[in-house]
Amino acid sequence: MDLSVVDLSRLQFALTAMYHFLFVPLTLGLSFMLFIMESIYVMSGKAIWKRITKFWATIFGINFALGVATGLTMEFEFGMNWSYYSHYVGDIFGAPLAIEGLMAFFLEATFVGLMFFGWEKLSKPGHLFVTFLVALGTNLSALWILIANGWMQHPVGAAFNPQTMRMEVTDFLAVIFNPVAQAKFVHTVSAGYLIAAAFVFGVSSIYMLRGKWTGVAKRSMTVAASFGLLAALSTVVLGDESGYTLTDNQKMKLAALEAAWTPEPAPAGITLFGIPDTRTHTTHLAVRVPWVLGLIATRSINKPVASIYELVAVAQTRIASGMQAYDAVERLKANDKDPFAHREFAEHGRDLGYGLLLKKYVADPRKADIATIEKAAWDTVPNVPLMFWCFRIMAFSGFFFIGLFGAAFFLMTLRRYETRWILWLGALAIPLPWVAIELGWVLAEVGRQPWAIDGVLPTSLGASSLTRPELWATIASFTLIYGALAVVEIGLIVRTIRKGPFTYALPEFSDRFDGPRPGAMATPSSAPAE
Amino acid sequence: MAFPLDYEALRVAWWVLLGVLLIGFTLTDGFDLGVASLLPFVARDDSERRMVINTVGPTWEGNQVWFILGGGAIFAAWPFVYAVAFSGFYLAMFLVLAALILRPVAFKYRSKRESRGWRGFWDWALFVGGFVPALVFGVAVGNVLSGAPFSFDTDLRIAYHGDLLGLFTPFTVVCGLLSVSMTALHGAAWLGMKAEYGVVRKRAQTYGAIAAICVVVLFAVGFLFVRFGGLGYRVASVSDMAGPSNPLHTMTAKVPGAWLDNFRTYSWMILAPALGFMGAAMAFLGLRSGREALAFGGSSLSAAGVISTVGLSMFPIILPSSSDAHSSLTVWNASSSHTTLFNMLVATAIFLPIILAYTGWVFKVLWGRSSTAVIMASPDYY
Numbered sequence: 025m026d027l028s029v030v031d032l033s034r035l036q037f038a039l040t041a042m043y044h045f046l047f048v049p050l051t052l053g054l055s056f057m058l059f060i061m062e063s064i065y066v067m068s069g070k071a072i073w074k075r076i077t078k079f080w081a082t083i084f085g086i087n088f089a090l091g092v093a094t095g096l097t098m099e100f101e102f103g104m105n106w107s108y109y110s111h112y113v114g115d116i117f118g119a120p121l122a123i124e125g126l127m128a129f130f131l132e133a134t135f136v137g138l139m140f141f142g143w144e145k146l147s148k149p150g151h152l153f154v155t156f157l158v159a160l161g162t163n164l165s166a167l168w169i170l171i172a173n174g175w176m177q178h179p180v181g182a183a184f185n186p187q188t189m190r191m192e193v194t195d196f197l198a199v200i201f202n203p204v205a206q207a208k209f210v211h212t213v214s215a216g217y218l219i220a221a222a223f224v225f226g227v228s229s230i231y232m233l234r235g236k237w238t239g240v241a242k243r244s245m246t247v248a249a250s251f252g253l254l255a256a257l258s259t260v261v262l263g264d265e266s267g268y269t270l271t272d273n274q275k276m277k278l279a280a281l282e283a284a285w286t287p288e289p290a291p292a293g294i295t296l297f298g299i300p301d302t303r304t305h306t307t308h309l310a311v312r313v314p315w316v317l318g319l320i321a322t323r324s325i326n327k328p329v330a331s332i333y334e335l336v337a338v339a340q341t342r343i344a345s346g347m348q349a350y351d352a353v354e355r356l357k358a359n360d361k362d363p364f365a366h367r368e369f370a371e372h373g374r375d376l377g378y379g380l381l382l383k384k385y386v387a388d389p390r391k392a393d394i395a396t397i398e399k400a401a402w403d404t405v406p407n408v409p410l411m412f413w414c415f416r417i418m419a420f421s422g423f424f425f426i427g428l429f430g431a432a433f434f435l436m437t438l439r440r441y442e443t444r445w446i447l448w449l450g451a452l453a454i455p456l457p458w459v460a461i462e463l464g465w466v467l468a469e470v471g472r473q474p475w476a477i478d479g480v481l482p483t484s485l486g487a488s489s490l491t492r493p494e495l496w497a498t499i500a501s502f503t504l505i506y507g508a509l510a511v512v513e514i515g516l517i518v519r520t521i522r523k524g525p526f527t528y529a530l531p532e533f534s535d536r537f538d539g540p541r542p543g544a545m546a547t548p549s550s551a552p553a554e
Numbered sequence: 555m556a557f558p559l560d561y562e563a564l565r566v567a568w569w570v571l572l573g574v575l576l577i578g579f580t581l582t583d584g585f586d587l588g589v590a591s592l593l594p595f596v597a598r599d600d601s602e603r604r605m606v607i608n609t610v611g612p613t614w615e616g617n618q619v620w621f622i623l624g625g626g627a628i629f630a631a632w633p634f635v636y637a638v639a640f641s642g643f644y645l646a647m648f649l650v651l652a653a654l655i656l657r658p659v660a661f662k663y664r665s666k667r668e669s670r671g672w673r674g675f676w677d678w679a680l681f682v683g684g685f686v687p688a689l690v691f692g693v694a695v696g697n698v699l700s701g702a703p704f705s706f707d708t709d710l711r712i713a714y715h716g717d718l719l720g721l722f723t724p725f726t727v728v729c730g731l732l733s734v735s736m737t738a739l740h741g742a743a744w745l746g747m748k749a750e751y752g753v754v755r756k757r758a759q760t761y762g763a764i765a766a767i768c769v770v771v772l773f774a775v776g777f778l779f780v781r782f783g784g785l786g787y788r789v790a791s792v793s794d795m796a797g798p799s800n801p802l803h804t805m806t807a808k809v810p811g812a813w814l815d816n817f818r819t820y821s822w823m824i825l826a827p828a829l830g831f832m833g834a835a836m837a838f839l840g841l842r843s844g845r846e847a848l849a850f851g852g853s854s855l856s857a858a859g860v861i862s863t864v865g866l867s868m869f870p871i872i873l874p875s876s877s878d879a880h881s882s883l884t885v886w887n888a889s890s891s892h893t894t895l896f897n898m899l900v901a902t903a904i905f906l907p908i909i910l911a912y913t914g915w916v917f918k919v920l921w922g923r924s925s926t927a928v929i930m931a932s933p934d935y936y
Contacts, residue, residue, distance in 0.1 A: 088662075096651055096655060099626060104648070105641070110629065110633055115633060118626065118633055119630045122626035123626075123901050123905075126623060126906070129619050130623070133619045134616030135912075137613050141611065141934065142919060145920065146919065189708075189709055192890075192893070192894070489641070494644055497645070501648070513659075513663075519667075
């Protein structure tokens, strides 16, 4: 296997997935915020809430289009770039993707058109229900995608079948109710709600600072502050660290993001700052708080957090066992009735993936020497400094938003909408959750390395038999298309924000049919004359 | 594990469902693709184009999910097919993706700005997003019928021995043009029902009638290629229909004309190509006489007939290998496990009726002709 093809395939997947995830979280959160805003409209009958809903829906639509467009790539990239992966785990991994289409994406995509074009064709509660279905669809979609991703992190309910040379499902319910997947789902959608809240709050803050459309801005800020506070708390408190004790790879991820090189008695301390050194396997200038990590990660005071050295030793034993599993599979290929090979496979089969780690160095893993085994065992350690810093920036952002939305919620409750520092902070913080969420994915996926499927299939074996020119061609084209679309999309969103909520809505807002006249609004500054 | 359905039956069920998904995609998103590829020809100025775009504006997104679901379902039920086809036809798939990526943004962004250059660009993007996928899908089906140059090693790792240009042969180009004509016909029939009365609708009916003739001619030319062009494969080993999914156990042989075998053995199968021709003829008559339901029904039947013809002619082969007799994919050697096929069938049986019900309802709510006057007065429209 040409390693550079693997690296280029990873680069392309990372680029397209991270780009896709610039749009998805805003869709996840904004769809529910639209539902909240429209609910207020339906319950209060006040026309300004319809205007608020439609304004944010316009931005939702611009963002949604690019989310859909880039999602297409994701659905087909597994087969295009990761064909051996697709063959090896399609029996399990394909199912959640297909169910996502059946249960979620159809719902979301069918009703999103009606949400935009059905205002005049449906009753008020009818349209509200359609908006709810769109929000439900987008969030169910995230559920099934994270069940698929959770299975890559913690492959439960499946076993290798030597007759078909692939993993096959043994317990589908275990795949669906995978604890790692559930933790990831809650964490990821909460982060999406946080992004949407930060976006709505930030844009409204800009309006407030400029004294424009303050009626819409104040109301939007109130919704965003409450929604954002809940989202930030849920993102941080229900962070997916709870899943980090389940498998060797998840434990390794935890050890790596803490730069926990050597064992430590329970409960382990947390390192607030430090410079991990991958050569000496130590962390310089570490600033540590005792106990905290043990409490978060194990939810106990007596369970130890595994260290990198310990986990590498475990990997080494599993690689040795995996060599025997590989041997058994080779013998079963020749004679699938061989009882000794069956027995050997029954004993060592669970370590087959570890044996495959050796393929990076030797064509036949059975011929690996002890030095190679040790090298492969150290390959199970992901990039420690990257993990360490991604985690810290992500976690810092989470706590920052608890503070920001906590303060905002407090101020909004007191109706102190014009507190300048919170408006400035809100406006400046718009990009921060995007940084955090992308780093979160880096943490999850780079932290999973060297595995495509934890303990089952090394990433380096998953790629298609493509050539470097083919990959460069598609990487360059994706970069070009995606780059251009990003410029257009941001341009259109900025334009929509500049135009504001009332540009072409004056006749409607004058409100012959729809609730009280604008003069009767709570705050005089919301008058359409703005 | 015991299942109420045996492995063999589930494999056939999923082969049928693969066809259902492809037909579902063609009957729904097919007219979106067709409308987009007709756009520059049937609608000349901005108001005409907006009117045409809004005939599919609110519903194309849901229709496109047939395509996405098709991808997911092939991944789940036929992982070998998913892995071989998408990695083998890598650059062709990329072309489809690039074209389809333009579509959602073109719909959404086009009318956000007044400038002629801006709108002209996105109209062009919509055309590409309709024409290129239709063409490449057809070319891909042509390559499936011709056999693709791939092989498996004993780890079942795929090696592909062809390149992008190798995908284009006279036969596959005929298939590509047939696919473009089918979607154009379907799109024209849709415009007949959904466009306001006037010049655009007339033009659509004219182009649609031409497309109907093209469908008949190209479908017939395809038959000549299959009959006399040396195409066709046959399973040459005994198939264990409930055996483990491993292509290495099967042997196929290239036999010119073998794609017509099934029609000789099971004469009822001739219904499929007959529908392909008769549906197009019905659509032609419907378009010429202004009977819209006849036109749309005809184009639907024609597309369903053409797709069924391809599937039935190849059964049980799904994707033959032209370079290795032991690598061809069939209904009996390329599926998921018994458990997964069963679970997915249950999921489909639950959700597909629900999907059809709410999709039908949404189409009903949004029913009615696209009207220039309404569109130009409201900023909510595309």
